[in-house]
Amino acid sequence: MKDYLVRGLVNKRNCRVFACTTKDLVNVAREKHDLWPCASAALGRLMSATLMMGAMNKSNDKLTVSLNGGGPIGTVLVTTHCDGKIKGFVGDPHVHYTYNDTGKLAVGVCVGRDGYLQVIRDMGLKEPITSQVPLQTGEIGDDLAYYFSASEQVPSVVSLGVLVGEDNVVKSAGGFIIQLLPEATDDDITFIENKLKDFPAVSQLLDEGKSPEEIMTMLFGDEVEFLETQDLFFECDCSKDKFSGALTTVPDEQLDAMINEDHGAEIKCQFCGKTYHFSEDELKEIKANKHA
Missing domain, CATH: 3.90.1280.10 (HSP33 redox switch-like)
Incomplete structure (x- = not known):
């Protein structure tokens, strides 16, 4: 499955959705930066989220998202022109921690939470627009959900995942974002919350071969209307x-x-x-x- 994202609407539930698969581009980043598993997960999660954030814009604004929580990985920074192409890096690519109770990659430990998540939108004006929020967990998905709520006043669900094999190769990567529209009701919120209870990890679903459209259909059935898709790539424009x-x-x-x-x-x-x-x-x- 190639890397791409899909944008859609769920009119009956008053929300919009974005979903993506990014395994190939995260593997490109892994190879270029010699990333260890936890670093692959941190950079992969942020790249997936930033690509979906870029799809929320209709122009080719430059979007840069960075975070630094005081953890051993240092700064994680990605940038895109909202055209499906992205590049990024981490301060220290050679970090790897797992949680003792689950064995899962401990991205929150690598990133830390004593710091900020910053979003810079450069729309070609005199000065770019910068927003910044304190990190909540360092797991990136939680931090971006807080950013959408606190900075943009848009209640959002952010689910991100990167699955790394024993050979350090990324087996799956991607995620989805659900954003409530202004017309959303308490019933819509309850419906989404119930659907997300015990919902499988997005990295697991992607590893099983589920497409972004299939994952959204698992949540919303035929209520979701897919509007457009966009191919995704890791590409650096340096010269x-x-x-x-x-x-x-x-x-x-x-x-x-x-x-x-x-x-x-x-x-x-x-x-x-x-x-x-x-x-x-x-x-x-x-x-x-x-x-x-």
């Missing part, structure tokens, strides 16, 4: 030209040190791990262009 532009912001004394002491520079993209080399002559040209 040597972009890093050349970034180097023009470096102070002259630092550029001089790169030229005269290091005899060149090597820059690694934190999103995809690709390395770009700059020779002495290239650095001299960048410095000259700064003052042209």
Whole structure:
């Protein structure tokens, strides 16, 4: 099953739904960053959620979501232009914890909860719109549900999952978001709550081969109307030209040190791990262009 998301409406229950499967793109991130299982789960959950958040917008705004709860993984950051393409990284890819009672990946331990979740929407205006909420559990799904409620005043259910095999390869990844519309009633809320009681883990359903549409149909039956789908990819838009532009912001004394002491520079993209080399002559040209 390829990576994609689906957007739908459940008019009878006054809610909108988003669901996705992201196994392939999470595996790409795992390979690029050499992620250990818990790091794969943390980054995979945040990428899945951010892709669904991007589908809530009709334009190609740049959306960046990050969190840091003081845990050993450090910062987890992902960014998308709401076009189905996403990139992301974690501070420390080599973290792995499990809960003793269940054996499940302890994402909350890796992330911690002494910190914030931040959402930045860049719509091409003078300044981007930034929202920030304190982390609740560090499990990411709970934290995003709190963000939707506290920052956007939209009651939401956020279910995210990443299943990692014994060989560290991601077996399934994805999730779903259910958001109540303004017309929602107490009966609608009760219906959704009852449906979610004892509902299987989304990672388990995806691993069993269930599609995003099938998972939503398990919850809402034929009441759900699917509106559109979108293919999803891990893709980094870095380039040597972009890093050349970034180097023009470096102070002259630092550029001089790169030229005269290091005899060149090597820059690694934190999103995809690709390395770009700059020779002495290239650095001299960048410095000259700064003052042209």
